[in-house]
Amino acid sequence: MSSYINKINAFYDQLEINPLSSSAVALWHALLHINNKSGWIEEFTVAASVLCIKSGLKDSMFKKARNELKTKNYIQFHSRNGNQSAKYIILWSQYDHSSDYNGVHNSIHSSDHNGVPLIRQEKNRQEKKRNKKRKRIVRSEIVPDWLNSQSNHSQVSDDTVKITKKQLEEELSMFKKAKEEENICN
Numbered sequence: 001m002s003s004y005i006n007k008i009n010a011f012y013d014q015l016e017i018n019p020l021s022s023s024a025v026a027l028w029h030a031l032l033h034i035n036n037k038s039g040w041i042e043e044f045t046v047a048a049s050v051l052c053i054k055s056g057l058k059d060s061m062f063k064k065a066r067n068e069l070k071t072k073n074y075i076q077f078h079s080r081n082g083n084q085s086a087k088y089i090i091l092w093s094q095y096d097h098s099s100d101y102n103g104v105h106n107s108i109h110s111s112d113h114n115g116v117p118l119i120r121q122e123k124n125r126q127e128k129k130r131n132k133k134r135k136r137i138v139r140s141e142i143v144p145d146w147l148n149s150q151s152n153h154s155q156v157s158d159d160t161v162k163i164t165k166k167q168l169e170e171e172l173s174m175f176k177k178a179k180e181e182e183n184i185c186n
Contacts, residue, residue, distance in 0.1 A: 030054035
């Protein structure tokens with residue numbers, strides 16, 4: 001059951017960067033249902049009439065939705081001759097970049113997902129990384145240089161990374177507190 005839910009969650013995460021019409025979403029859910037019933041096989045066959053009934057789409061809307069899913073790389077399908085049903089493949093690699101499929105989809109959700117879409121998670125992670133790097137630069141290079149220059153009554157050189165006066169004051173305050181705590185502990 002969690003595999004089914006993971007697939008749906010991964011699909012909705014993907015919709016944030018690759019949106020679909022409501023008809024395409026309904027058809028995707030019908031395809032997911034059929035794929036689940038067939039045991040999560042990679043390629044499965046289903047009649048267009050069945051998909052129309054399960055998705056609630058008329059034939060013309062079904063064809064538009066199916067083409068949209070194919071165009072936006074959510075599915076592949078191969079029409080066959082005569083009255084034979086088309087073959088479908090749900091493209092899980094769009095959601096999961098691991099190479100392990102074998103009938104079990106490893107969702108893009110991680111154990112620390114906590115319901116936050118991965119796009120936002122990635123942006124937050126990158127922002128934290130940038131902030132951490134900025135603080136490291138300020139703390140390890142600028143503040144000690146600035147303190148040394150103040151004790152020598154000279155100015156900070158032009159090649160020093162420029163930051164705003166407010167940032168420097170905040171970092172200086174944090175640096176002084178850390179030094180005081182260090183002296184108290186010693």
